Amino acid sequence: MANDIQINLNKFFENPSFSGKRIGVALSGGRDSVALAYALKSADIPLIAINVEHGIRGENSLKDSKFAKDFCKKYDIPLLCFSLDVPSFCEENGYTTEQGARILRYEIFDKVLDEGKCDYIALAHHADDQAETIFMRIIRGTGVRGLCGMKEVNGRYIRPLLNCTREDINAFVEQNSLPFVEDETNADTAYTRNFIRAELSRIKEKFPYLCTSVSRLCQNANEVCDYIDQNTPSLKLENGEVKVSVKYMDGSLEGKELVLKAAKLLGVCQDIEQRHFPLVFDLAKAQNGKRIELTHGMCVHKEGENLVFSRQNPTCANAIDMPKTKFEVRDFDDFGVSVKRSDRKEYEAQKGKGALFIDGDKVAKNAVLRYRKDGDFIEKFGGGSKSIGDFFTDKKVPLRKRDSLVLLASGNEVLAVFGLEISKKVAIDEDTKNVLKLAKK
Template structure:
């Protein structure tokens, strides 16, 4: 296997030559074999071990094993202990997800702080097959079947072409020692259930299962690359990118073949799961929207507008005194001897009509004001509709208020009641800097 591994590195990972490598080492069979293989190739390397405090003394014994392994191989080692269950509870995620976030977050810190170039993990061909079946059971697009990537930015997986059987044979032939994780024998998790119960029987049905899977994975990856090339060709014709949103032109995307499949490929990385609802937006009325945990997709006339969900507290208010404010937006307040032309980012108001401190907040349903040049009041919702301001833009709009009354819909229209008149004794210039 060492010969095959060496050839794999030379062919697929030649860029690793001369680089500092960090190996994620649990102490289990796979990571121990990876450690020895890399050591045989004389790379500058170190081990990184996570103690997730989930198996008591067993977890501590794993840590001591990895530290001993590094000492025997005369290479550096990093070890860190995490309160995984506490982290999971605080962030309201599963223990598995918590361990993953803690693990990779810490690995990336080591890469940065100690100038290592790449992180190597010991994922292998059987892991890839398990992932294929997990994605199959959960529902996925083509990308979910293309397998674990061999390279993902700083993360390298050089054992993906090797089976667990090959790895075990190498370990036994070279009299390597490793740790067995007792939790791997529990079938509480889907991956373990597949590994222990489903895939062994599946492999019995056909001897070259793993080899055929490799071929299938290669073909699916080629198909995925073809799709990505097609997306690159049509992207600019259907998508307009703004600093804080993406706009998909509905008539143009509907003119292209396989519209729903194209829509899925454009949006799959934003966490949407209700794909029927997403595709129904193409024919929905303006204002209809679909949410993922992180993003919103809004139908606005002939566009689908994708924006990130704003986690800021929209109810928060900010007091503004005579000198102005610099956060969350910048408003500069200064005396003026004359009235200039009102623009999008500045207004002139009668000082005596203001009552300090002013307030700054986001708009709320039911808000009304008297648009400059009008005699009667108007609901902000009606004003936004008349101005053709889409929903995702409304939520970014700030209001400047004096004693509960709107002085300025910032960046759009001031209130007529605060305008400068011939009787005004003092003029204030208020400038907004986006």
């Protein structure tokens, strides 16, 4: 069983796409990541380890990071270490601990990739992790796409051990006498994943082929989704909208898939439920001008022979605080926009070409990302201020699009309209040190 790890890994890296590439391995110090790092090192694959200390578990978290340093020193693996303050980030930006940790961790990974320190990030997910993920999705009522599971290769992220079981990894670690640390929270079944892990462990005692069966399910689901993708019309996002011909909105599987495709293009990748499909199909039969609202600010208009999907303001309660901690890129998927830390060089190169840049230090502490509401106004560059409605009229923004434009606002004062204009109040000047780039995704 222990040899299965090295055999699987060697087979995975036979792919010519990885030839000569440097792999960054996410190293927490746990059993799985230690096994992956050691296997990569043993296979003479160009390697760098990345350890992220999240600032969540106090002294235990710091001890785990020290272990990662000692492990890499012992096995001569280059190491990059990062420390984060996840609790503060979550408090300031309204995320759960798990959400915040993942956002900041992947922000670090993306930065390492973008800086060219490695070509891929290897994650230590294995077959049992896949089974846990699938069962969690089933409990939440997933559709066929949710059954596709995690992929071995997903862009710049790879999972070389996805076909190996937890038993394979345990045997590999034992055979090679590898040290590792245990995260004490993994035993807390108050967490959904930990509870499912414990239950699946008992199920595997009676059905030891569980992971193989789940893997086969994922493969079948991927084949179904590939077939659906190949046999449904392609869609495109233009000016924040996705148009779908009403002829497809007939209650069929094809119609449902097109609704999901449109939602994904608008940045809505979850919470499209079965109850939403009949609403869309009924709208296709309604008169022109009718509209419905779905979820995450997504609405659908009937226009001639098309349904037009777009994002708009569901309620002002969905406002999100402007991030105040250090970051490189922050994606706001609910709004379909991003805020990137930039510099004057990029600003000088791109100003006047459609990109929006602001002075981050001029943004009020109470600033939020939201949609428009009554009483909003913006300070013009030519002097004076205008209501946001008059401003949109001057900019010839269609009425149906105005509620979908994302604003950076402090109270009723609009500091920026993503994709359109910024207020004079946050303009960059010769004293600017904190340049932020605002972009629509």
